Amino acid sequence: MKNSNIKSHYDVIIVGSGPAGLGAAFKIAQNSKNSVLLIEKKKISSGGLRNDCKQNYTFPVGFPFEHWSKDEAQKVLQEVKIHLNPNIEKRFNIEKYTKRAKKIGVEILSIDQAHVGTDKSSALIASLIKKLEVLNVQIALQTEVKEVVSNKKEIILADGSVISFENLILAPGRADYSWLQDQLNTLKVDYHDNIVDIGIRVETKEEYYPIVKDYYDPKILFPNKVRTFCTNSGCAHIVREKYKGYYSINGHSLSKENKPNGLVNFALLKTIRLTQPVVSGQQFGTILGQMVMQLSGGSVIMQRVGDFRLGSRSKKETFNSDLYDFKPTLKNAVAADLSLSMPAKILRDIWKSLKMLDTIIPGVLHPSTILYYPEIKTYSNKPKFIDKNFMVKKGYYIIGDAAGTSRGITAAWASGIRAANGILLSFV
Numbered sequence: 090m091k092n093s094n095i096k097s098h099y100d101v102i103i104v105g106s107g108p109a110g111l112g113a114a115f116k117i118a119q120n121s122k123n124s125v126l127l128i129e130k131k132k133i134s135s136g137g138l139r140n141d142c143k144q145n146y147t148f149p150v151g152f153p154f155e156h157w158s159k160d161e162a163q164k165v166l167q168e169v170k171i172h173l174n175p176n177i178e179k180r181f182n183i184e185k186y187t188k189r190a191k192k193i194g195v196e197i198l199s200i201d202q203a204h205v206g207t208d209k210s211s212a213l214i215a216s217l218i219k220k221l222e223v224l225n226v227q228i229a230l231q232t233e234v235k236e237v238v239s240n241k242k243e244i245i246l247a248d249g250s251v252i253s254f255e256n257l258i259l260a261p262g263r264a265d266y267s268w269l270q271d272q273l274n275t276l277k278v279d280y281h282d283n284i285v286d287i288g289i290r291v292e293t294k295e296e297y298y299p300i301v302k303d304y305y306d307p308k309i310l311f312p313n314k315v316r317t318f319c320t321n322s323g324c325a326h327i328v329r330e331k332y333k334g335y336y337s338i339n340g341h342s343l344s345k346e347n348k349p350n351g352l353v354n355f356a357l358l359k360t361i362r363l364t365q366p367v368v369s370g371q372q373f374g375t376i377l378g379q380m381v382m383q384l385s386g387g388s389v390i391m392q393r394v395g396d397f398r399l400g401s402r403s404k405k406e407t408f409n410s411d412l413y414d415f416k417p418t419l420k421n422a423v424a425a426d427l428s429l430s431m432p433a434k435i436l437r438d439i440w441k442s443l444k445m446l447d448t449i450i451p452g453v454l455h456p457s458t459i460l461y462y463p464e465i466k467t468y469s470n471k472p473k474f475i476d477k478n479f480m481v482k483k484g485y486y487i488i489g490d491a492a493g494t495s496r497g498i499t500a501a502w503a504s505g506i507r508a509a510n511g512i513l514l515s516f517v
């Protein structure tokens with residue numbers, strides 16, 4: 090959509106209004122008189138700020154070790170809190186779970202968390218956008234950046250208009266990794282993407298996973314790089330997200346004001362680091378995702394734990410039999426056989442972790458529990474930065490999940506603050 094108010098030049102242009110872009114915009118607007126244009130191709134920012142919006146406020150959750158020290162992350166998180174104003178969830182009985190976990194070589198991290206809920210997140214985003222407008226940041230929603238022009242400090246919008254800048258921040262999020270790769274190629278910036286998280290999403294009744302009453306999103310680390318991720322309860326649902334050529338599972342929940350549905354979902358992911366000959370995490374994820382598409386007739390698959398244990402595939406006719414006492418929240422997943430579609434090494438480590446989890450929280454492996462596959466989290470393109478403020482080239486910064494500088498809302502916001510610090514220094 091053409092935005093006629095857009096000028097031809099800005100001190101700073103930010104592409105993407107996810108938490109990374111917002112973090113950068115606030116920092117620059119509150120600390121300088123630079124002209125700032127924030128561009129977002131959708132009506133509202135996408136990603137986790139829009140969906141569920143669980144915020145983690147304890148290092149290292151969301152902060153890749155190669156870019157963040159504990160001290161720095163904790164310090165910048167205080168700044169993030171000022172904007173997102175979190176209501177930190179209480180945690181109970183952590184010692185009980187930690188003690189059980191420790192005995193079998195599992196670690197439970199105790200993390201400060203807040204949860205907004207999918208139904209409330211748009212209001213939060215709208216209020217942040219309004220605050221930015223008051224700070225004179227120009228916001229262009231439903232405006233897509235087509236490409237960055239090499240060596241010219243210009244971008245071209247989808248409608249063909251050209252805008253120049255002193256500094257550009259690209260924060261396109263993980264879903265637009267291939268667009269970012271194109272821009273990195275144009276800018277001749279080196280990058281690699283050899284890591285990917287592959288796993289399942291577990292859905293069960295809250296009574297079989299009662300830890301969520303004590304700890305909203307338990308962060309549990311198992312051997313062989315398997316971990317729990319993104320737990321949802323209250324009014325919790327499973328969704329499928331469209332990627333290029335496949336669907337990946339995800340989960341979210343509504344705010345506490347909604348009627349609980351008695352279900353819980355969480356991901357169990359294994360981190361895979363690839364070496365030669367396949368060195369692209371995106372590529373590996375896509376291959377696995379496409380295999381599921383083939384096997385499921387174009388969707389994602391699900392299997393009851395009861396069937397999985399017996400080594401028999403779940404079938405449509407049996408999926409809701411009297412043996413199984415709740416219905417899946419993702420209606421278009423196909424009842425099938427997990428072990429036919431998941432590489433053995435991943436399946437083995439995930440199943441072992443599930444058994445360990447069942448030792449710590451007995452009940453989670455109830456026959457009714459549903460295992461959905463695939464949940465794929467690409468680690469995106471890790472560009473070669475030339476300074477600690479995520480600069481890849483003089484005047485060009487790449488931040489957020491797409492750049493591997495964060496893995497979650499609060500850390501993405503923090504990466505925006507850091508890039509903004511670099512820009513503020515360059516204007517001194």
Ligand SMILES: Cc1cc2nc3c(=O)[nH]c(=O)nc-3n(C[C@H](O)[C@H](O)[C@H](O)COP(=O)(O)OP(=O)(O)OC[C@H]3O[C@@H](n4cnc5c(N)ncnc54)[C@H](O)[C@@H]3O)c2cc1C
Pocket residue numbers: 104105106107108109110128129130131133134135136137138140141142143144145151232233234235260261262263264265268319330339340341488489490491495496497498499501
């Ligand atoms: C369904 C879902 C649920 C999640 N739940 C959580 C959660 O509860 N807690 C958590 O910490 N994390 C969650 N995450 C992860 C979280 O979304 C990310 O960690 C975080 O949003 C990354 O921020 P970002 O700013 O880097 O990217 P994003 O939030 O993805 O924002 C990037 C923005 O850039 C825009 N954009 C991309 N390309 C262009 C272009 N060419 N022109 C203009 N605009 C463009 C996109 O439309 C998007 O709005 C979830 C993710 C998903 C998909």
